[in-house]
Amino acid sequence: MGNKGVILLKVAVFLACLGPLASLLWRYRADDLGANPIEVITRSTGSTTLVFLLLTLSITPLRKLSRQPWLIRFRRMLGLFAFFYGCLHFTTYIWLDQFFDWANMVKDVQKRPFITAGFTGFVLMIPLALTSTAWAVRTMGGRRWQWLHRLIYGSATAGVIHFLWLVKKDISEPLMYAGVLAVLLAYRLAAWGISARRERRVHLPESAS
Amino acid sequence: MLIKKPADIPSSEITDKRLYANRRQFILGASAAGAALAAGVAVRELSSPTQAAANEKLTFSKSQFSTSEKQTPFKDITNYNNYYEFGTDKYSPAGEAQRLKTRPWTVKVEGEVKKPKLLDIDAILKLAPLEERIYRLRCVEGWSMVIPWVGFPLSAFINQCEPTSKAKYVELTTLYDPKQMPGQRSGVLDWPYVEGLRMDEAMHPLAILAVGLYGEVLPNQDGAPLRLVVPWKYGFKSVKAIVKARFTEKQPLNTWNLAAPSEYGFYSNVNPQVDHPRWSQAKERRIGEFFKRDTLMFNGYGDQVARLYAGMDLRKNF
Numbered sequence: 001m002g003n004k005g006v007i008l009l010k011v012a013v014f015l016a017c018l019g020p021l022a023s024l025l026w027r028y029r030a031d032d033l034g035a036n037p038i039e040v041i042t043r044s045t046g047s048t049t050l051v052f053l054l055l056t057l058s059i060t061p062l063r064k065l066s067r068q069p070w071l072i073r074f075r076r077m078l079g080l081f082a083f084f085y086g087c088l089h090f091t092t093y094i095w096l097d098q099f100f101d102w103a104n105m106v107k108d109v110q111k112r113p114f115i116t117a118g119f120t121g122f123v124l125m126i127p128l129a130l131t132s133t134a135w136a137v138r139t140m141g142g143r144r145w146q147w148l149h150r151l152i153y154g155s156a157t158a159g160v161i162h163f164l165w166l167v168k169k170d171i172s173e174p175l176m177y178a179g180v181l182a183v184l185l186a187y188r189l190a191a192w193g194i195s196a197r198r199e200r201r202v203h204l205p206e207s208a209s
Numbered sequence: 210m211l212i213k214k215p216a217d218i219p220s221s222e223i224t225d226k227r228l229y230a231n232r233r234q235f236i237l238g239a240s241a242a243g244a245a246l247a248a249g250v251a252v253r254e255l256s257s258p259t260q261a262a263a264n265e266k267l268t269f270s271k272s273q274f275s276t277s278e279k280q281t282p283f284k285d286i287t288n289y290n291n292y293y294e295f296g297t298d299k300y301s302p303a304g305e306a307q308r309l310k311t312r313p314w315t316v317k318v319e320g321e322v323k324k325p326k327l328l329d330i331d332a333i334l335k336l337a338p339l340e341e342r343i344y345r346l347r348c349v350e351g352w353s354m355v356i357p358w359v360g361f362p363l364s365a366f367i368n369q370c371e372p373t374s375k376a377k378y379v380e381l382t383t384l385y386d387p388k389q390m391p392g393q394r395s396g397v398l399d400w401p402y403v404e405g406l407r408m409d410e411a412m413h414p415l416a417i418l419a420v421g422l423y424g425e426v427l428p429n430q431d432g433a434p435l436r437l438v439v440p441w442k443y444g445f446k447s448v449k450a451i452v453k454a455r456f457t458e459k460q461p462l463n464t465w466n467l468a469a470p471s472e473y474g475f476y477s478n479v480n481p482q483v484d485h486p487r488w489s490q491a492k493e494r495r496i497g498e499f500f501k502r503d504t505l506m507f508n509g510y511g512d513q514v515a516r517l518y519a520g521m522d523l524r525k526n527f
Contacts, residue, residue: 034288034289034299034300035284035285035288035289035299035496035497036289036299036352036494036496038494038499039352096499099499099500099501104489107489108489112487112488112489113487114487165487166487168350169293169297169397169398169468169469170293170297170395170397
């Protein structure tokens with residue numbers, strides 16, 4: 001795809017990424033958030049965060065399998081939207097749910113495994129968002145930058161565990177997220193395995209001779 | 210912002226005695242009316258939640274056990290339901306439960322009783338005069354409501370069952386019919402749903418069988434035609450759409466305890482000091498309110514019920 005096409009598509013994707021927030025605001029205005037609006041807002045911002053984390057993680061496999069290198073140009077935007085919705089989710093918890101009851105929140109993070117997991121997932125996103133600029137990549141060097149950004153595996157895993165641990169009984173929805181994440185991580189393991197073998201093949205003949 | 214004030218029920222709207230005497234026909238009509246949802250008065254706006262047809266009015270007296278707290282709007286009580294037989298999502302029972310037929314309906318009485326029998330719902334409705342009981346309801350998930358039930362003491366029903374001296378517990382069971390209750394096709398819980406009470410809990414005057422809500426016949430999503438209400442216990446103890454009462458010598462199993470024994474006990478009394486293993490029970494969000502409020506011991510019914518548990522370790526018997 002040409003540069004112009006990518007830019008146009010980027011604008012469209014950016015607007016689409018605002019969709020979940022727009023829908024929440026719309027429902028709020030229409031008085032359509034149900035009996036427990038705070039619960040709906042918490043749930044919706046939380047699952048949107050997970051969706052964006054998984055979308056971000058699917059860029060690389062999609063790009064490589066489809067041989068469409070331009071797809072990489074959407075990864076940062078999707079990742080930053082994951083962080084954006086994560087911030088909204090976190091703010092919902094601090095403000096709407098707990099209403100700045102800091103003592104209780106500290107207790108929650110220590111005592112409630114699902115909150116600990118969610119908090120971990122959120123914190124792991126912070127360095128990624130901070131080093132998302134081209135300048136950061138240049139300064140850190142591609143290799144180190146890439147190493148740091150593998151934190152997203154931890155963040156997404158923590159996010160899925162957070163969801164799994166919080167539901168009362170029906171784990172079908174969190175399991176869907178877990179399934180998608182498993183596929184995306186398995187792809188990386190496989191890719192890593194293949195490249196490791198290839199490297200060995202390059203080196204082996206020398207040592208064998 | 211989000212809450213519309215419920216319409217009060219003026220006394221002028223209370224059914225007169227002549228109609229009350231013919232209430233059987235009325236109730237028959239009620240199920241028809243329920244089915245003919247479209248005939249209902251108010252579909253307020255396109256985006257508004259499901260609004261069931263107006264149900265038949267009931268005749269009842271007021272009760273000294275009622276709280277004067279602000280009642281949760283009808284719209285919220287009938288659109289935000291934990292009723293896994295109609296889906297695990299709280300917003301689906303309002304629609305899904307409309308397929309449940311609440312007539313004909315019988316309740317089987319068995320176990321430690323003089324004689325097993327089958328009671329017809331219309332006979333059960335005449336066991337005792339109906340009362341309005343405005344109770345707090347605290348869900349184990351951390352939210353609460355104030356609900357104007359219409360019902361009668363569970364004790365009146367139990368007396369009718371004639372339990373023997375061996376009966377130490379009563380177990381109540383929800384209908385099992387996956388055709389009418391699509392949620393039962395999934396294995397999320399062991400069906401049918403069962404709950405139990407110790408006899409002295411069941412005979413306590415605060416424990417009621419509810420048949421109505423906001424002065425009208427109980428909507429299906431809230432447990433029609435007959436449900437338990439035990440206001441000092443977490444909501445899941447209050448089993449809905451009851452078809453069986455079994456009296457036992459041994460403590461019966463209850464569905465949520467079976468599903469997660471470390472999280473849900475047999476007693477499940479509302480207790481702010483004993484946390485759910487995964488979340489705190491110290492506070493609750495009253496539906497319609499922004500700030501959380503403190504959860505009260507026995508949901509605020511301690512004066513009446515604390516004596517039932519004198520000497521018991523409520524941490525162990527959660």
